[in-house]
Amino acid sequence: MLKKQQLYHQLKNDIQQLHWQPGIVLTQQQLSAHYGVSRIVVRDVQQQLFNEGWLTTHGKAGMQVPPFNANEADELAMLRLQLEPLALKLAAPTLSFAQLGQTEDVLLTLSSTPALSPYQRGELNWQFHHLLYQSCNKPHLLGLLEKLHQQVSRYLGYQDQTQSYAQTSAAEHQQLLTLLRRRDIEGACAVLTEHIASANKKLVSYLQNQ
Amino acid sequence: MLKKQQLYHQLKNDIQQLHWQPGIVLTQQQLSAHYGVSRIVVRDVQQQLFNEGWLTTHGKAGMQVPPFNANEADELAMLRLQLEPLALKLAAPTLSFAQLGQTEDVLLTLSSTPALSPYQRGELNWQFHHLLYQSCNKPHLLGLLEKLHQQVSRYLGYQDQTQSYAQTSAAEHQQLLTLLRRRDIEGACAVLTEHIASANKKLVSYLQNQ
């Protein structure tokens, strides 16, 4: 496997597990020495994580692991609310039962695998949503949604360390599937909206109590 | 100035002016030799333009200047329609007259400078919209919109070579400002929506007649 890919996953994982604390500034040299790869590789990965919102610039040298921020979380939810129901509405009419079955498999993995890292859970959560939206056939919309999920997942990893959404989230996912099987698109979009809004509400209030 | 920045603007400009034809595959070596910089610089710039949708991967080596595509243009417009009125609605209430004045200056530059390249016109067009949305105070939303504009501007450069939207576009921009001065937010959003939709309609029909 490419070192770039390895470092990408490793660093992302380390950031989500708070091995690198929010607010810390990571220089190329530091990361190069710590992970035992050349700065070229570090540069590529920094750029990639910057594009996903997992690292930010801050005027000075190095890139910063952005601190958690209730306003940002709120904005991300607003964008999801604006775009995800649209994607679902476009995709739902052409969703096959095969695809619905796939999503169910993902849910099963999520609920039946005990020792998932926040990183892995984030990946599976996106897989679930992605499978539902995929048939909308809008590559840019899907790309935006993936990026939003990536950004949100950083927060979820943080939150999950203190508080658990696993069950409620799973229940809402199931409800979504049930409605989609009945082709109740309006209902599914409503549940999705509620799903996003309520998770965000909890997250924001959690962040504000820090 | 950093070579990276130079090459970024140069290559972007060359792509918009069709110096590199849509569909062509650009390898690192090719660009490195052509522009007289090391491959390291090329890699950085390719990555950046990839993130903006001006280059795409295609399985094989090298990156491709993506062909123009009516579906893609349509999707980009859909996303703009979904997000820009929202940004304007959030920003409009706190728009100062100073900011409105700034936007007017941009419009003046746009209309009174005869020899603007498509690239420069794209930049100014985004400046105008950006100034209007800025006060919404949603960094991620603004970032998304900038990216969408960047992608659309590639199409506009193409279209403008055969057909001119300068006047109609300018008129719509002026109308937008007039409504915002009167704090007619609903009206302004409606004009904005119409502005995006009609420009897209023309663009898509133009693309389909190729």
Added chain:
DNA sequence: CTAATTTAAAATGTATACATTTTTTGTCAA
């Protein structure tokens, strides 16, 4: 002591060289 300026240190930008992977080309057997 403060502020400005110089100097040293550290970080990033860039080029070159080498390693690895991917594509292509060419050969041979069926």
Added chain:
DNA sequence: TTGACAAAAAATGTATACATTTTAAATTAG
């Protein structure tokens, strides 16, 4: 001719070395 396989060429990945820029420290003038 076709298809599989091997050799070559080409492209990208990665490391190291050097150049330039940026940041921090030290020094000195006021």
